Amino acid sequence: MTTFLIVGIVVLLIAIIVRIAKTSEMVSVVKGTKETMEENSKTFAYIFLGFMFVFFGGIAWSLMKYKSHFLPESASVHGVWIDNIFNLTLAVTGLVFVLTQVALFYFLFKYRQRKNAKAYYYPENHKLEMWWTIIPAIFMTVLVVTGLFYWYKITGPAPEDAMVIEVTGKQFNWIARYPGKDGVMGKRDYSLINDNNIIGMDWNDNAGKDDIIPTELHFVKGKPTKIIIRSRDVMHNFDLPHFRVKMDAVPGIPTTFWFTPKYTTEEMRKVTGNPKFNYELACAQICGQSHYAMKMAVKVETQEEFNAWIGGQQSYYTTVMPAAAPAPVAVDTTAKAESKKAGI
Numbered sequence: 153m154t155t156f157l158i159v160g161i162v163v164l165l166i167a168i169i170v171r172i173a174k175t176s177e178m179v180s181v182v183k184g185t186k187e188t189m190e191e192n193s194k195t196f197a198y199i200f201l202g203f204m205f206v207f208f209g210g211i212a213w214s215l216m217k218y219k220s221h222f223l224p225e226s227a228s229v230h231g232v233w234i235d236n237i238f239n240l241t242l243a244v245t246g247l248v249f250v251l252t253q254v255a256l257f258y259f260l261f262k263y264r265q266r267k268n269a270k271a272y273y274y275p276e277n278h279k280l281e282m283w284w285t286i287i288p289a290i291f292m293t294v295l296v297v298t299g300l301f302y303w304y305k306i307t308g309p310a311p312e313d314a315m316v317i318e319v320t321g322k323q324f325n326w327i328a329r330y331p332g333k334d335g336v337m338g339k340r341d342y343s344l345i346n347d348n349n350i351i352g353m354d355w356n357d358n359a360g361k362d363d364i365i366p367t368e369l370h371f372v373k374g375k376p377t378k379i380i381i382r383s384r385d386v387m388h389n390f391d392l393p394h395f396r397v398k399m400d401a402v403p404g405i406p407t408t409f410w411f412t413p414k415y416t417t418e419e420m421r422k423v424t425g426n427p428k429f430n431y432e433l434a435c436a437q438i439c440g441q442s443h444y445a446m447k448m449a450v451k452v453e454t455q456e457e458f459n460a461w462i463g464g465q466q467s468y469y470t471t472v473m474p475a476a477a478p479a480p481v482a483v484d485t486t487a488k489a490e491s492k493k494a495g496i
């Protein structure tokens with residue numbers, strides 16, 4: 153409410169200033185004096201100059217104030233490259249922005265209406281035009297080529313020894329799947345999805361019987377990790393901000409992203425100076441009513457710690473399939489019944 157009031161007051165003040173200026177301009181026209189117009193021009197020149205300082209001051213102030221909300225140092229290898237390109241782009245465009253804005257307000261001030269001042273006729277300058285085309289073109293090329301160079305490195309094929317994890321997004325949570333001891337993930341079929349088979353595992357495929365569906369994601373420090381990203385319903389977005397990983401989860405089209413974690417959770421707590429720091433997987437695509445709650449805890453640890461954790465996990469098959477249930481048939485019937493209910 154207070155913000156609205158302040159904005160309202162500022163808008164009214166500006167309106168009043170403009171009104172006064174208009175009125176005095178009309179008065180000067182009526183009176184036929186140029187002095188008043190010059191006086192106005194001077195006032196506006198100072199107002200604009202003042203605006204420039206408030207504008208840049210505001211930028212600097214908000215940067216300092218919200219600095220603590222910026223992402224900490226990247227926790228993945230490729231994230232450092234992304235940050236470097238980002239900073240380079242920001243430095244180049246930021247410098248151009250400051251220079252052009254200062255020039256804009258400076259010219260407004262310097263060339264205000266003055267007695268006996270005449271406009272200088274300066275229609276073209278080919279040399280100047282040539283340089284202000286060539287220099288930005290060089291900078292743009294450097295930025296684009298650097299960006300492409302890293303983009304192909306980041307989106308290239310994952311190393312052979314990469315750990316593979318599948319993550320499925322659904323309204324409104326993530327389902328992670330690790331291959332079991334055999335290192336192979338079992339087949340799945342969307343038509344088999346039901347409450348007891350949340351990603352539609354095909355129990356006829358023995359490779360899937362040791363697959364693990366844990367409640368949190370665990371990565372290994374220094375180990376290339378490839379994520380197969382899927383969606384069960386609408387578009388989601390697999391976002392690991394601390395690792396600079398972000399990829400859409402598209403229904404029907406698996407996407408992938410690979411990266412190498414650089415710091416364990418413990419190390420990252422020291423980097424950030426926050427003893428309670430935890431990594432997090434978020435959904436970065438507004439996907440419905442509870443989108444904000446769509447997240448999953450992420451832990452990065454050493455290989456030994458990871459082995460101990462995964463060793464203690466039960467396979468999904470053993471958790472959802474009571475020994476007596478004739479697995480494939482039961483699942484199939486329920487799936488069909490569900491579809492019928494939903495009118496599919």
Ligand SMILES: [Cu+2]
Pocket residue numbers: 321322387388389435436437438439443446
């Ligand atoms: Cu989502």
